[in-house]
Amino acid sequence: MLRYLVTLQASDREGLVEQIAHSVSRHGGHWLDSELRHIDGIFAAILLLEVPAAQWDELIETLELLDGVALTYAKTSKPQAKNKHVSYSLVANDRPGLVHQISNKISALGINIEHMSTRYESASHTGIPLFRADFNVGMNTHDEDKLTQALYDIGDDVVLDNLSA
Incomplete structure (x- = not known):
């Protein structure tokens, strides 16, 4: 096959x-x-x-x-598995370059994005444009805290949920 x-x-x-x-x-x-x-x-x-x-x-x-x-x-060929798979949901005020910032932070840590789904939406109460990204990454166990901090460093408006916890 x-x-x-x-x-x-x-x-x-x-x-x-x-x-x-x-x-x-x-x-x-x-x-x-x-x-x-x-x-x-x-x-x-x-x-x-x-x-x-x-x-x-x-x-x-x-x-x-x-x-x-x-x-x-x-x-293709079957990839080698990382030690840990983690799912996140990130919400921030929408702005140009946000996907680049997110992917840059993840890549700088040597972490692989395995799945990413993004969408534009409006905040229900204010109508402010929001960006939402749901993504899964494969990483070494010790990188989780580093990744969380790196994503929060993108801006004060970043809300991050670890969906795997």
Whole structure:
């Protein structure tokens, strides 16, 4: 079995996930992990698939024939696990460059972002624009306090919740 990360995007429409899943199944693929999103009328998917080597080319051809689908893929291997996986939720006043600041603080500590979901929202009482990031990181156990402090150093408006505690 080959292991691939596949990304797809297309104009959103009903039945698209079923078409993709049917194609994977029909070619003997195993759907291991995924993120599926609808953003501003566009469907975007990230899929981790295991597929028999003899079926891989046919699966890609089938996916490429789906109406309006653009795709990329890369062969993967199983990553080495870090000692600890931690989930956070961060809220701050929205401003340009915030994702860069967050990712810079995390990267400077040698910590890997494994998953990140961000969104813009308005504070319910004031309407102030807020930025929210929910993310998971893989790190060594002794880095947790350093990461927490580094994220608070971004600004006085940062509210950080460790969802793993």
